[in-house]
Structures are given as C-alpha cells and as structure tokens.
Amino acid sequence: MNDDVVERAIKSSRDPQVFRALLASVKRNVGFLSKKPILMEVCGSHTWAISHTGIRELLKDEVELISGPGCPVCVTSPGEVAQMIELSYRPGVIVTSYGDMIRVPGRGGSLEASRAAGNHVEVVYSAMDAVTIAENNPEQQVAFLGIGFETTAPAAAVAVELAKARGLGNFTVYSAHKLMPPALRAILSLPDLNIDGLILPGHVSAVTGRKYFDFISDYAVPAVISGFEACDILYAILKLVKKIRARDFSVENAYPRAVRETGNTKAMAEISKVFRPSDAFWRGLGNIPLSGLELNTQYSSFDAKVRFGLPPVVEEPEPPGCSCAEVLSGRKTPRQCRLFGKACTPSNPVGPCMVSSEGSCRAHYVFGR
Ligand code: SF4
Structure with a gap:
C-alpha cells in the first residue's frame, strides 16, 4: 500500500492491514529525517x-x-x-x-x-x-x-x-x-x-x-x-x-x-x-x-x-x-522517576500520574512491563 492509499483507507477502516501499512509507512518516512x-x-x-x-x-x-x-x-x-x-x-x-x-x-x-x-x-x-x-x-x-x-x-x-x-x-x-x-x-x-x-x-x-x-x-x-x-x-x-x-x-x-x-x-x-x-x-x-x-x-x-x-x-x-511535574511537562519519562514501580504503583500511588487511568506513569506501568 502506498501512502495515498493508506491515507484514503484510514478514513473508514480498523483493518489490521491498514495498521501494518501505516506502521511501515511511518518507519519508512522517519528514515528521511536527520534524527529520531x-x-x-x-x-x-x-x-x-x-x-x-x-x-x-x-x-x-x-x-x-x-x-x-x-x-x-x-x-x-x-x-x-x-x-x-x-x-x-x-x-x-x-x-x-x-x-x-x-x-x-x-x-x-x-x-x-x-x-x-x-x-x-x-x-x-x-x-x-x-x-x-x-x-x-x-x-x-x-x-x-x-x-x-x-x-x-x-x-x-x-x-x-x-x-x-x-x-x-x-x-x-x-x-x-x-x-x-x-x-x-x-x-x-x-x-x-x-x-x-x-x-x-x-x-x-x-x-x-x-x-x-x-x-x-x-x-x-x-x-x-x-x-x-x-x-x-x-x-x-x-x-x-x-x-x-x-x-x-x-x-x-x-x-x-x-x-x-x-x-x-x-x-x-x-x-x-x-x-x-x-x-x-x-x-x-x-x-x-x-x-x-x-x-x-x-x-x-x-x-x-x-x-x-x-x-x-x-x-x-x-x-x-x-516527578509528576517533570513528567507532565515532558522533561522526564515515568521510568526516570526513582519511585516508579517501587514505592509508587497503581495500588499505592504516590502521585496523580500513577492514579489516573489517563496518567502517563500508570500507562507505562500497566503496559510497559
Ligand atoms: S506518579 Fe509515581 S512514578 Fe509517576 S512521577 Fe509521581 S511518584 Fe513517580
């Protein structure tokens, strides 16, 4: 699938094929950039x-x-x-x-x-x-x-x-x-x-x-x-x-x-x-x-x-x-907080980023392990 076909398909599709084609297209196009x-x-x-x-x-x-x-x-x-x-x-x-x-x-x-x-x-x-x-x-x-x-x-x-x-x-x-x-x-x-x-x-x-x-x-x-x-x-x-x-x-x-x-x-x-x-x-x-x-x-x-x-x-x-303040302003990732996954977990949250289902720390904890 070329990029134009992908762009048309995305408007109405949840097709795994479209997902794979988009993924490949992102990877191909990142190759044209000078940095990640x-x-x-x-x-x-x-x-x-x-x-x-x-x-x-x-x-x-x-x-x-x-x-x-x-x-x-x-x-x-x-x-x-x-x-x-x-x-x-x-x-x-x-x-x-x-x-x-x-x-x-x-x-x-x-x-x-x-x-x-x-x-x-x-x-x-x-x-x-x-x-x-x-x-x-x-x-x-x-x-x-x-x-x-x-x-x-x-x-x-x-x-x-x-x-x-x-x-x-x-x-x-x-x-x-x-x-x-x-x-x-x-x-x-x-x-x-x-x-x-x-x-x-x-x-x-x-x-x-x-x-x-x-x-x-x-x-x-x-x-x-x-x-x-x-x-x-x-x-x-x-x-x-x-x-x-x-x-x-x-x-x-x-x-x-x-x-x-x-x-x-x-x-x-x-x-x-x-x-x-x-x-x-x-x-x-x-x-x-x-x-x-x-x-x-x-x-x-x-x-x-x-x-x-x-x-x-x-x-x-x-x-x-x-480190929620730094996480929320993009200056740290959740894993860069020294409490992540140790003193701070979803069942014992120290900050709101581990409390909320929309919080970055919680998302990283639940899906990144
Ligand atoms: S919510 Fe927990 S893991 Fe996230 S920055 Fe705050 S203390 Fe660290």
Missing part, C-alpha cells in the same frame, strides 16, 4: 491508547513518544487538591467528584481517605449527577469538583444553568477547569523543552475546532489533531513525520470525522456564558495567566470558592520524590 523525532501527546486518552495498542513499543526505535499536560486529574494542582480535600471535611457538605480524582494524594490525605474518615464524598459520572444529588439532599450543600479541559467544562456550565433554573441554592461547582492554549504556549516556551511535533487532542478539538490551535504554528512546531483508534494515532504520527521533513508548521486535522474547523459552537458558547478565563495553577507548569475557568459574576452564587470562602489557590509542594 520526539512527539508529545497532550491528551490522557492518547497516553493510554499509545501504550494500550502497543504503538509506543512498535515505534520505539523510530519515534520517541512523550506525554504532556493532557491528563485532567494529573494537571490539577496540589493546591487545588488540598482545597478539595479541605472542603470534604466541612460539616454538611457533600463533595461530588469524578472517580480518579478521589485517590489523588495531597495535603490532608486524599478524598478517599476523607470518605473513609466518615465525610461525604460521592463519585459521579457527570455534573448532572451532582445536580440530582443536590435535589435529593436539600439540607446539605453539594459541591461538584469540576476538572478537565474544554471537553468537560460545557457539561459543568449546563449543570450550573440547570441548578439555577431549578432554584437549587445548595449546588456549587469548584472549578479547576483548564484551558489548553495557555498550557501549550507555556510548554512550547520552556527553554529546555525539545519536541519536534504535537499530537493534539481529538476530544478537546471536537469542542473547540481546529482553528483554535492555529497559534501553535507561531512556535514552528508541527501539530496534528488525532483520533483514538490505533490507526488514527499512526496516521497522525505519519502526518507529523512528513510535516517535520517538509518543515510544514501548519496545524492539521487528521480526525475530520469528529473535528470541524470551528468545533462545537454551542458548547463553546456554554463555556463563555457561565465561565470566564482566570489565572490557574497547573501541576508541572505552575501558575499560568488566564489558563483556568472561574464562574462569571452572575453565577457566583454557584461558585464553591465563593460559597465556602476559600482563599486563592497557592503553590504547594509535590509529594516527596514524585
């Missing part, structure tokens, strides 16, 4: 898929695949984690959270430990579940921990609007949502970062659209939006390798069956209606101006930070010995 390219993915689902499908191993001699700040649980800063834990100890408060978040260690233990201590921490699968819990528990305050990127923020925004429409005075959102562009700018500006291409997140891009990432071309780093099937990822890698060779720094969409130029404008409008950009701490990247989302003034009664009088988030240290 370093590609960073900035999506936790890609982190998992690249390990799970064996792509990392199959391309280990041709391409170095590293992870960036794409795992929602992992990038939530130690200061935010500490506030979430502190909130769960407040009398009369039910903290609702996505599952992985409750195991993240932080100052004060973890949400899981807080629950074991008798506090009310509930795992939910959506922000709407938290609204339902608030309706069913009118005597208690229900705080939903909003984490993630442009993908999860629209659902949190809709939940706030629903709570407002239903007159729920006991529902709030603790917003730890993050925005991708400021973090990517921070990564691409790191003086010691050495990457040749970016695999951009398909889920985020489905909401934001391709154009949202056009700024990346200012940094002279090629970028390609990828889907999540094994063939999608190989196809994106193939495109990146070709773009590196051609010095083509445009942002390309290799996931057109889900991503449009301008994305989901309704979802983006929901974000803008309920939230506004705010400075935010990221694990691994520190405080990045206007990289988070806080509730707009007209929704401030649904803001957990306002309702519970929480102070501004401050920088907090990483767990002793944990």
